[in-house]
Amino acid sequence: MAGARAPLLEVKGLAKAFGQNAVLRGVSLRIAPASVHALLGENGAGKSTLTRVLLGMERADAGALLLGGAPYTPASTEGARRAGVVLVPQERTLCAHLTVADNVMLGIEPTARARPGIRDRERARAVARQAISLVAADPARVPLDARVGELGVADQQLVELARALAQGGLREDGRLDARLLVLDEPTSSLGHDDAARLFDRVRALRDAGLAVLLVTHFLSDVRAHADRYTVLRDGRVAGEGDPRETEPAQIVREMLGRALEEARASGAPEAATPDGGEVVLDARDVSGVKRPERASLTLHRGEILGIAGLVGSGRTELLRILAGLDTKRSGTVTLRARRGVGLLSEDRGGEGLMLGRSIAENVWLSPRAPRLAAPGSLLAEAARWIERLAIRARGPDQRAGELSGGNQQKVQIARLLREDFDVLLVDEPTRGIDVASKAQVLSLLRDLAGAGKAIVLVSSQLDELVTTCDRVAVLRRGILEPPRPASSWTEASLLLEASS
Incomplete structure (x- = not known):
């Protein structure tokens, strides 16, 4: 078994804190050579910080790393790369206007031996090939001279891997110098068939001697393709x-810290299901340019419809299509709301607010406001x-960027309420805000539905979806499943559904 072999990478008691926030708390794990090791955990569990330490992007505060039995202390991504530790990131980092060959060799172009500083194009193409x-499996699918922007998402993922x-x-x-490949959510933007093809190649690389650290939320991928798994929760190995x-329910229990039957959050009021409320928004078989692949929903006046899903499942893209901000590839969206649709963006600082302008300007400025x-x-x-909204501020002329995250969120909501939209599309409203502000924002949403x-x-x-919404639907690999009453879900059952 993979776990019985001498480890390629050994992590011993790793600790990392950012200020007073401890992110890793004595993490230890072993990754065997020629194996696929899955790293699981909810958002904020410490997965990203651990991988950043392995890749030389962060320095640990305590603990030790051993690579091939020798101390491993990468001071940069370049140091990690020279040691054979490399990354395929979740988000594409390719240059769409460049060829496949140029993207593969970007930053590591070989130079002519006789003419230092001059690129050796022939050798670069040979390495890229x-x-x-x-x-x-079929290199002809990914021609070296094709522009990356003209390839499909699955083939772009192969270029990232190459x-x-x-x-x-x-x-x-033909042998690899790379020793450990970190795959960060490699299938989050792939359909089932493309994901299967990707894992075929991952297995081939494993069989060629490469160790793979698979960071993912998909339990089905873990059970089908990983030799071992480690769960992080609150910065510790859980x-x-x-x-x-291992049964999926057991892995979910390790991720959440409680059993399926115990996962329902306590202390929050039970959301009431609207009784035959007027339909204000109806979407049928909607698909986006990339995601979602197929989504249908019916929204009633006076209800909160929750959408659960993993990163990359298409949740934000669906909201942007419903708001008319992104183009839909197919399907229909019927709006029966006189006062229209408003979107609260998940990107509070980049899209939702003008952080350098005052609260007053942020609340007022919109297409409907008088010029x-x-x-x-x-x-x-x-x-x-x-x-x-009980916004904590010195006054309306204070800059939005000076407010706490929770109060910035309230300013976004204030703008939507001033517009008096009938339909509110709310994307990650409690991300990055404190517990008290979360409770206030969720209570406000319930009041608005009322x-x-x-x-x-x-x-x-x-837990927010289970306790705040009337119905919840799961968006999984681009497909929106039919919604069910929130009372029929638990946190664990939602996670199991989304990750299957």
Whole structure:
């Protein structure tokens, strides 16, 4: 078994804190050579920080790393790469306008031996060809001269994989210098068939001697393709073992810290299911340019419809299509709301607010607002919303960027409420805010639904969906499943459904 072999990588008591926030708390694990080791955990469990330490992006505060039995202390990604530890990131980092060969060799272009500083194009193409042959069962599907932007998502993923292997080093006899490949959510944007093809190549690389650290939320991928797994929870190792010998419910219990039957959050009021409320939004078989692949939903006045799903499942893309911000590839969206649709963006700082402008300007400015308004009117209007939503601020002229995350979120909500939209599309409203602010925001959403607003709530916090929503639907690999009453879900059953 993989776990019985001498480890390629050994992590001993790793600790890391950012200020007062301890992210890793004595993490220890072993990754065997020529194996696929899955790393699991909810958002915030410490997975990203651990991988950043392995890749030289962060330095641990305590603990030790051993690679091949020798101390391993990468001070940079370049140091990790020279040691044979490479990454395929979750988000594409390819240059769409460059060719496959240029993307594979970007940053590691060989130079002519006789003319230092001059790129050796022939040798670069040979290495790129060799890398592509390792990751593509049919290299003709990924031509070296094709522009990456013209490839499908699955083939772009193969180019990312080829680039990582090239960065780790390829010998002329075809053997790999790369020793550990970190795959960060590799199938989050792939359909079932494309994911299966990717894992075929991952198994081939494993069989060629490469160790793979698979960071994922998909339990089905873990059970089908991993030799071992480790679960992180709150910065600690909460479980490990052979995924084929472990029931999914057990892995979920390790991730959440409680059993399926205990997972329902306590202390929150039970959301009521609307009784035949008016339909204000109806979407049929909607698909986006990339995600979602197929989504249908019916939203009633006075209800909160929750959407659960893993990162990359298409939740944000669906909301943006419903809001008319992104183009849909197919399907229909019928709106029966006189006052229209408003979107609360998950990207609070980049898209939802003008952080350098005042609260008053953020609350007021919108396509519906009068182009000319007296400064006194803006300040008075903002002051009204500051009082109504209990926004902690010096006054309406304070810059939004100076507020806490929770109060920034309230400013976003204030703008939507001032517009008086009938339908609110709310994307990760409690991300990055404290517990008290979370309770206030969720209570406000329930009050708005009680006043007749229709709300679609996307959240990665599964307890919020269970306790705040009337119905919850799971978006899995781009497909939105039919919603069920929130009372029939638990956090664990939602996680199991989303990750299957």
